[in-house]
Amino acid sequence: MGTTRKAQAAMEYLMTYGWAIIIIIIVAAALYYLNVFSPPTTQxxxxxxxxxxxxxxxxxxxxxxxxxxxxxxxxxxxxxxxxxxxxxxxxxxxxxxxxxxxxxxxxxxxxxxxxxxxxxxxxxxxxxxxxxxxxxxxxxxxxxxxxxxxxxx
Missing domain, CATH: 2.60.40.10 (Immunoglobulins)
Known part of the structure; x- marks a missing residue:
């Protein structure tokens, strides 16, 4: 029974932080696409x-x-x-x-x-x-x- 709880806790941890990491990657890609990271000094x-x-x-x-x-x-x-x-x-x-x-x-x-x-x-x-x-x-x-x-x- 103790192994099942540890496995469930590990899966919940991975799912919670996995989604957070995916959202961060999507936001970073959108900002890159909008040239937010480009220097403003480009002619x-x-x-x-x-x-x-x-x-x-x-x-x-x-x-x-x-x-x-x-x-x-x-x-x-x-x-x-x-x-x-x-x-x-x-x-x-x-x-x-x-x-x-x-x-x-x-x-x-x-x-x-x-x-x-x-x-x-x-x-x-x-x-x-x-x-x-x-x-x-x-x-x-x-x-x-x-x-x-x-x-x-």
Whole structure:
């Protein structure tokens, strides 16, 4: 009779803690899938229509200047008439605008030296960039908005 009770206690122990371990593994897998464990300093550019921003083609300095390298992927000649960025609720214009860009041409745009205030090097940031451009072949005006994130350099 004593062996049966020990076996039952051992089975109850394994079942109770076994389920707890399975739940912990499922939660950890879900968090991994949602990129919770990824460092926030990974550079990501997304959402731009008609433009590409090459990997590593943008930076935010610790002094607060944003630099963005933009490539014309519209398929025709364009003129960038305005470009602005918003980071942490602060909006700033990027120059040079207007800028004429041929197909696949790349142009570097910059904000003022301290438009986004001083930031700690290595800290994460994310923001949106809005580009207003005119297709010089058709005369139509378009707006493209995308997001950028990374680490302050």
């Amino acid at each position: 990501v550019a997304s959402g731009f229509t008609g433009f590409t921003v090459p990997t590593g083609g943008w930076s935010l300095s610790s002094g607060g200047q944003l630099t963005v390298l933009l490539r014309n992927a519209v398929g025709s000649r364009i003129t960038v008439t305005a470009m602005s960025a918003t980071i942490s609720g602060t909006t700033a214009s990027l120059t040079p605008a207007p800028a004429n860009m041929t197909v696949n041409n790349q142009t570097t745009f910059r904000t003022g030296a301290a438009d986004f205030s001083s930031r700690t090097a290595g800290s994460a940031y994310s923001g949106t960039v809005t580009v207003t451009y005119t297709n010089t072949d058709t005369g139509l005006t378009f707006t493209s908005t995308g997001s950028l994130s990374g680490a302050v350099s």
